[in-house]
Amino acid sequence: MLGPSVLVLATFFVAPLALAVRDSLTSWDLLSPPVYVGLANYARLVASGELAALVGRTLQFALVVVSLSMSLGLALALALNRPGRLVAFVRSAVFSAYVVSWVSVALLWMWLLDADQGVFAAGARALGLGRVGFLTDPGVARLTLAVVTVWKITGFSMVVFLVGLQDVPRDLLEAASLDGAGAWARFRHVTWPLLRPTAAFVGTTSLIASFQAFDVVRVMTQGGPVKATTLLVYAIYEQVFLDLRVGRASALTVVFFALLSGLSMLQLWLMRGRGGRA
Amino acid sequence: MRGSSRRAFVAGASLALAGCGRAVGGGRQRATLWFAYGGKNREVLLSLVARFNASQARYQVTPTYQGDYFECLAKTRTAIYAGVAPTFTHVVGEVRPYLAGAGVLEPLDDYPGASTLGLVPALSQRGSYTGADDQPLWAVPFNRSTPLLYCNAAALDAAALSPPESWDELVAAASRLTTRDGAHTTRWGYEVPIDWWFFCASLAQAGGSLLDATGSLSLGGDAGARALRLWQRLIHDERSMRPPPGRDYNAWQATNQDFLAGRAAMVCTSTAFLRYMEENARFSVRAARLAGLVRRAVPTGGTFFTVLRGAPPAEKEAAWAFLRFMCETPQAIEWATRTGYLPVTEDAVATLRRSGHYERSPNDAVAQAQLGDAVGWPWSRELFRVQREIVTPRLEAAVLQNLDAARVIADARREAAAG
């Protein structure tokens, strides 16, 4: 019963990791035979500062995405946690972005943010902000991709928070209300403590997801301008498919996996408090 | 158009259903071609492929679009490894020494008629590289181009300017042509993609060459730094040049759009866009040779057809038949005149000259004349890595962030030396 599953999982998940470790010790361009180079690829990643820059950019991107999508998702969950067809429609609209493909979302926002003909650029000009290169200014582009990612995934965190809110007993809130607690006090002392495990889940899930960001980069900026949006996974892709540096890409892959494992451990550890629901 | 795309779809679908059938209906020998154009160039190429397929009954070329040059090249290399490569494709000049060295290209010398294609020397493999005289024939020129200066004639005339001949004139003209509305620039004097190709043009104009006499990367030394400083000066000091946004060919598209929309009075981009610019501009387009510093110089660009060694011999034969077809005068002329690429055979050029084409299309005459300024690429396996990994990643930062040009060049040389 298990055999086939184990076989496929081993072939497409476990073996590739082992292969990545092996390839990371070589210099290989796919066209000529690989040459064993020891730890040179790792040494170069560290010494050139490339690794630090990549992890730094990815982390920065991830932190913006996580903090914004979590707070927005929570705010929307609180605001939309009530009956009504209109409210239900808005909930659907927010969540729909999560269902639509990344390519759709990326192309759509490329157009909205187009520096010359986009509506947002026109808006910025009308507000006297001048020409904002949302995708072309190295200081802005990464933030832009983060905001687009927030637009895409906030629906997910909202839905998860809505589920969490169902576990907040109504009578507890009503009792607090009778005791004269205002909306903020009720949230602060009743809702939030009960939502904390949910928040930990949403936070770590979106942190892991933003570490895996690729489509948005590939479609919208191809890593530019000036590497501003070259995040980890895009760098791996670029090194294999554009530069044919399989050894270097494999070394990055190994580092990437180690990082993700660390994050997942963090998630499991934070989830432990959820009474076996993880 | 509609019928042909439907036919292509039906053909594709039936092929897929038939497994991986190589020979198609009527026992024709098939060859697959991966190409890298969209828009107008794609239309013209597809029409020529269709003509080839209709002109004879032995061969059938099946074209597939693969993204821009870099994407197409990337796909081709990974496909060679994965055993799903096409019969032939077209690749940029910079990568050919690398591919030839890796042994994945088919030498074409012994194919029938290979020595009598009558190619324009500056555009042929021999004329496009230095130090490649002993190399076998790896490539047949296809869409060849050089950079060209495109001027908005109305803007030039209004400012009583003629196209700049020297860098100083370029800087002066760009400033004169820039218009501002408060802090907002309503028209830029000059625009050029911050790209390797145009950097190489400036570097050569400043008297440098990419490799030094020993064959190691020099990036022109001081000439390279002067090339960077020209852009820095235009962007940061004069604020008369807009660095177009986007990477690789996105920046090229942006440049074209800015020119067509009147947001840039002069742009430097490939001759390939001549027809496109002329047809879509609402003003008269005046082409000019690039300005020089110590000399006039342009690199050649665009691509050559290249046959992949791993393809079955019968497919290679079909590909070769297509390459010869493309080098025949009518096709060479049609491709060149409908797109703006340079005609690749001498007979095509002579025929155009006789027909009065260059009087009717003075911009084409300028592009053709500028071919006299062409400088060759060094035949070096490292050339492509230098482009992708050493120069391209540094250019944007160096120019946009106004870094010390001499230090950028020195860093690049150091990294190249470290391998």
Next chain:
Amino acid sequence: MRPARAVANLLTLLAAGLWLFPYLWMVSTSLRPLSEIVAGELSFWPRAPTVEAYREVARTLPLLRQLAVTSAAAVAIALSQIAFALPAGYALAKLEFTGRRLVFGLVLACLLIPGQATFVPVFTLLARARLVNTFPALVLPFAVSAFGTFLVRQAMLAVPDSVLEAARLDGAGEITILTRILAPMVRPTLVSLFLLSFVFHWNDYFWPLVATTDDTWRTLPLGVALFREQGTGVRWHLVMAANVILSLPALALFSVAQRHLLRAVAGSVK
């Protein structure tokens, strides 16, 4: 009470604007002629609405083929994941055997390995097997889902052992128990798994980008992204028309199966 309600209403309004406007603008752009795009019209309604953009997209893109490939791959993956997850989940939840903890550990570990960490070696593996740019290349790497196996196992844990014992007493074999008794009981989980998997792979861009090399097996997201790259320049009305075509099926599925999808996402949390 009142200020909180006002803030909630404001947020609702804001969310409606933020999440609806982009879609509406996409549709409005797709219905414009080129001249309005070039002119940078900012009016919401196209002056001269036309479906020419859709016609041109249909002429340039092999839409039907890409739609067929995309749906076939997504359905094949989703079904395969269910087919593998059922017996594996059953074994992990209900059967005693040595190494069960080890295998469950493997499944959990695979849950943590994203495709982005393995695509390079998976690509070289498929290349060596001469499978790049084939239909199996699109499907095989996802044939088994660690996540799906985990979901099904959790659902089966909730089935009381007494049900299985009763069936065994009636002489039912393991296959019968699995297909006739357990599968119907965990149906909501299977529907969730199908929907999540289908939507994910229908939308997937990364793997088809890596695994395909020509139009034979290109999927729709890939085709549409490539379409923008092929020198469309300012012709955003074409890109948006293609984008409407790409997002419509996902949105339609969402509106039809919204309850299930939301439950699936919520369920994957628990």
